[in-house]
Amino acid sequence: MSNVIASAGGEMIRQGRVEVICGSMFSGKTEELIRRMRRAEFAHQRVEIFKPSIDVRYSEEDVVSHEGNSIRSTPVDSSSSILLMVSDQQVVGIDEAQFFDPGIVDVCNQLAARGVRVIVAGLDMDFAGKPFGPMPALCAIADEVSKQHAICVRCGALAYVSHRIVAGDRQVMLGEKDEYEPLCRHCYQEACATHRPLP
Numbered sequence: 001m002s003n004v005i006a007s008a009g010g011e012m013i014r015q016g017r018v019e020v021i022c023g024s025m026f027s028g029k030t031e032e033l034i035r036r037m038r039r040a041e042f043a044h045q046r047v048e049i050f051k052p053s054i055d056v057r058y059s060e061e062d063v064v065s066h067e068g069n070s071i072r073s074t075p076v077d078s079s080s081s082i083l084l085m086v087s088d089q090q091v092v093g094i095d096e097a098q099f100f101d102p103g104i105v106d107v108c109n110q111l112a113a114r115g116v117r118v119i120v121a122g123l124d125m126d127f128a129g130k131p132f133g134p135m136p137a138l139c140a141i142a143d144e145v146s147k148q149h150a151i152c153v154r155c156g157a158l159a160y161v162s163h164r165i166v167a168g169d170r171q172v173m174l175g176e177k178d179e180y181e182p183l184c185r186h187c188y189q190e191a192c193a194t195h196r197p198l199p
Contacts, residue, residue: 016112020097020138022124023148024182025162032148033093033121034071040091040117049073049093050082052100079104086111097122098132105137112143127164127180129188150182157184163191 019036021029033049040047053075073093076082079100086092092111097104097120108118124139124147126132139145150159159182183191 016115016117017143018108018112018118018120018138018141019144019146020135020142021119021121021146021148022135022139024125024150024159025123025180026182027148027150027159029121029123029148030095032146033095033119036119037071037091037093045090046088047091047093048086048089049095050076050085051095053077054099079107082107083110086116089116091117091119094118094120095122097138098124098126098135100134102134102137104134105141108138109141123162125161127162129161152184152187153181154187155184157186159183160185161188163188 021032023029037047037049049071051073071093073095074085076085080103082092082094082104094100094104094108099122104120108120111118120138120142122135122138123132124135151157152159161183162180163183164180
């Protein structure tokens with residue numbers, strides 16, 4: 001998808017936009033982010049991808065999908081750091097956006113206003129089924145929202161939420177398949193009602 005348009009005078013100008021990729025864990029959000037960034041690279045566009053520095057599950061620097069695909073990224077501690085590091089990039093990717101501060105929304109708007117295509121991936125809900133961090137606001141200001149779905153590990157329906165299967169009520173708890181499982185709405189309600197991990 002091009003972010004270059006012709007103005008009334010005939011000269012070419014960049015048109016910024018915000019694309020949000022959301023969904024539960026194991027739904028392919030990061031995989032889709034990497035795919036879009038790779039396509040931009042193939043088109044010889046200048047790209048940069050950022051991730052929160054707290055996310056060191058697979059790599060301290062790379063963005064890595066659950067499938068094992070990776071792309072070089074820049075870890076940052078706050079959303080404001082992204083603005084300081086973006087110069088002439090045409091496409092900016094942001095992974096695990098739910099972990100960023102609320103300022104990430106303004107950062108995305110500012111980049112889009114500068115003609116940058118911004119691609120954001122993140123969990124839209126936490127383990128308790130509640131909206132996660134700045135993701136609802138990012139979905140609201142986005143030009144395009146793609147909802148990805150994992151498969152419920154209990155019944156095979158489309159997953160609704162990332163169910164935590166270990167003890168702990170902190171909203172932010174980095175984990176993988178040993179800590180979380182994707183469940184559909186019905187199976188998630190059953191799991192909450194029984195207050196025990198599903199088999």
